[in-house]
Amino acid sequence: MRGLIRDGIVELFDRKVIYVFGVVSLIAVGIIGLLRSAEVRFEGQIGMNGNSMTEMFSDQVLGGQNQFMSILVFLAVMAAAGLIPNMLVKGRADFYLSKPLSRSALLLRKLISIWIVYGGVVITCGLIGVLAFALFNSFFSWGVLWIFLFKMLGLLIWLSIVVFAGVLTGSTSVSIMSAFFVYVLQWILEWREMMIEFLDSQVVTFSLNLVYYILPKSDELSDITMSLIQQKAILSWMPLWSSILFAVGLIYITMLLFKHRDY
Amino acid sequence: MNIVETHELTKVFQPRRKKGAVVALDGVSLAIQQGEIFGLLGPNGAGKTTFFKALLGITRITQGDVLLFGLPPDDPQSRQKVGYLPESHRFPDHLTGLGLLEFTGRLCGMTTSEIDARTDGLLGLVDMDKWANVKIKRYSKGMLQRIGLAQSLISDPDLLLLDEPTDGIDPVGKVEIRDVLIRIRNEGKTIILNSHLLSEVESAADRVAILSRGKVARIGTVDELTSRKSQFEIEGDFASKLVSIPEEIGRKLSISSNRLIVELVEDSKINDVIDLLRSKRISIHAVQPLKVSLEQSFIETVAEQGEKKA
Numbered sequence: 001m002r003g004l005i006r007d008g009i010v011e012l013f014d015r016k017v018i019y020v021f022g023v024v025s026l027i028a029v030g031i032i033g034l035l036r037s038a039e040v041r042f043e044g045q046i047g048m049n050g051n052s053m054t055e056m057f058s059d060q061v062l063g064g065q066n067q068f069m070s071i072l073v074f075l076a077v078m079a080a081a082g083l084i085p086n087m088l089v090k091g092r093a094d095f096y097l098s099k100p101l102s103r104s105a106l107l108l109r110k111l112i113s114i115w116i117v118y119g120g121v122v123i124t125c126g127l128i129g130v131l132a133f134a135l136f137n138s139f140f141s142w143g144v145l146w147i148f149l150f151k152m153l154g155l156l157i158w159l160s161i162v163v164f165a166g167v168l169t170g171s172t173s174v175s176i177m178s179a180f181f182v183y184v185l186q187w188i189l190e191w192r193e194m195m196i197e198f199l200d201s202q203v204v205t206f207s208l209n210l211v212y213y214i215l216p217k218s219d220e221l222s223d224i225t226m227s228l229i230q231q232k233a234i235l236s237w238m239p240l241w242s243s244i245l246f247a248v249g250l251i252y253i254t255m256l257l258f259k260h261r262d263y
Numbered sequence: 264m265n266i267v268e269t270h271e272l273t274k275v276f277q278p279r280r281k282k283g284a285v286v287a288l289d290g291v292s293l294a295i296q297q298g299e300i301f302g303l304l305g306p307n308g309a310g311k312t313t314f315f316k317a318l319l320g321i322t323r324i325t326q327g328d329v330l331l332f333g334l335p336p337d338d339p340q341s342r343q344k345v346g347y348l349p350e351s352h353r354f355p356d357h358l359t360g361l362g363l364l365e366f367t368g369r370l371c372g373m374t375t376s377e378i379d380a381r382t383d384g385l386l387g388l389v390d391m392d393k394w395a396n397v398k399i400k401r402y403s404k405g406m407l408q409r410i411g412l413a414q415s416l417i418s419d420p421d422l423l424l425l426d427e428p429t430d431g432i433d434p435v436g437k438v439e440i441r442d443v444l445i446r447i448r449n450e451g452k453t454i455i456l457n458s459h460l461l462s463e464v465e466s467a468a469d470r471v472a473i474l475s476r477g478k479v480a481r482i483g484t485v486d487e488l489t490s491r492k493s494q495f496e497i498e499g500d501f502a503s504k505l506v507s508i509p510e511e512i513g514r515k516l517s518i519s520s521n522r523l524i525v526e527l528v529e530d531s532k533i534n535d536v537i538d539l540l541r542s543k544r545i546s547i548h549a550v551q552p553l554k555v556s557l558e559q560s561f562i563e564t565v566a567e568q569g570e571k572k573a
Contacts, residue, residue, distance in 0.1 A: 002369060003365070003369025004369075010357055011355070089353060090351065090353070091349060091350075091353035092352070092353040094316070094319075094352065095347075095352060095353075095355075097319065098321065098342060098345065098424075099367075099370040099371055100339045100371060101339055105339075260323070262276075262322040263321050263322065
């Protein structure tokens with residue numbers, strides 16, 4: 001496991017992926033700095049003293065942090081999409097599979113190492129944003145911990161999709177497209193109730209509901225995160241457990257698929 | 264003790280469409296003992312690489328049995344003491360040579376101190392110490408082969424599977440690698456060597472199997488494979504001497520002033536030939552089984568298999 005994590009870190013630097021995250025974090029820090037100067041001017045105009053505008057808009061600030069972390073997760077998934085196809089190219093698959101590790105253990109360790117390495121990068125960049133807000137606006141909320149927790153979970157869910165597509169097709173492009181496809185599909189399915197009203201078919205209703213319950217629900221997970229931060233009641237935990245179930249199921253199917261493949 | 268045992272090993276690659284199945288291995292039965300260098304020869308597509316992959320569980324077998332250290336390839340423990348240099352390898356090229364050895368060691372379950380204790384010696388052994396901290400993507404073909412050999416040795420394996428180990432290596436390097444292999448064999452390790460370079464196998468291998476169309480066409484020691492059955496070469500003074508061999512003994516294949524080549528009905532008839540030559544007062548200097556190069560033997564075997572198939 002340590003070897004795979006170290007390998008993942010070396011690869012992260014070698015493929016210059018880390019610099020993309022660095023640039024995104026710098027842009028975020030710049031935006032936070034600009035917000036601060038705009039806030040000072042606005043406070044002066046409306047004559048507010050003492051109470052920071054940031055305190056008033058804390059939910060919006062944390063929402064922004066949540067969006068920023070979503071962008072980081074998106075980047076991490078795109079960057080990690082090629083790792084499994086790269087591992088399984090002719091000549092390299094032989095290298096990995098000739099080692100005294102079962103295929104399931106190899107795949108699971110590789111997935112976890114990707115999650116730890118890229119999750120580590122996402123958290124580090126997220127922390128830079130949090131620190132920048134704390135420095136420029138003297139604002140900090142422990143609610144960010146919920147964001148970190150849910151984004152790590154989200155990353156694992158999206159990684160399970162790209163790893164499945166990577167093992168199934170051995171193609172980086174298809175892995176990226178699969179993640180996009182699932183994202184778009186789950187976004188469309190959020191409007192399923194409206195669609196069902198128009199379509200008026202039991203088969204379609206059943207199919208749409210089935211696909212909706214199977215697929216992960218990233219936007220609804222964001223809503224749960226914000227509710228937890230704002231200490232509001234959670235209307236339904238279904239998006240959380242169904243998304244976790246989706247990832248676990250997909251990882252299991254991927255392991256079965258990998259176990260029976262010839263390389 | 265048999266390190267590798269296969270019994271009626273068969274691998275059929277079945278394409279998605281039912282037509283055109285490829286039989287890569289067809290009932291291969293082999294037993295490879297501890298401490299030998301075993302050469303695996305065969306033309307392209309004979310099934311040599313598939314044989315390695317079947318041993319390591321990289322490809323699933325269709326039929327038959329495979330045992331590595333007495334364990335089936337599904338058991339990861341069977342690969343615990345195996346080093347493998349794949350053909351057309353593509354090691355993770357973001358690593359340095361030293362990084363590759365450390366990474367391989369980790370995948371083999373070695374500790375940091377165990378890895379550190381092995382790396383310096385191995386880099387020196389394959390003459391790569393100067394390039395240890397250079398990324399693999401900058402290596403030449405020969406350097407890749409050398410570092411590949413080093414990574415296959417990192418876990419101090421008891422069995423080494425080498426698929427074209429000297430591919431891309433200069434002649435001096437080839438001799439060095441052959442010496443390394445002999446040294447490893449002398450330590451009691453087993454090596455299975457898959458190579459197109461027949462001279463290399465001839466000079467290093469204890470036993471050789473020739474694979475053709477997925478079958479073991481011939482197997483034996485290099486001496487056995489290069490000896491012509493019941494053909495002998497006799498050195499002597501044949502000048503101006505009429506020599507005829509009776510049919511019940513064999514037949515004369517060729518004769519010159521100092522060399523006679525005969526093909527006998529059976530090996531023991533060589534004594535009759537010697538008696539015959541002595542009776543004609545021919546001075547005999549040497550008698551030996553007629554030898555051909557491994558290359559010649561290989562070409563003949565492959566051609567025979569082709570004819571059988573036709």
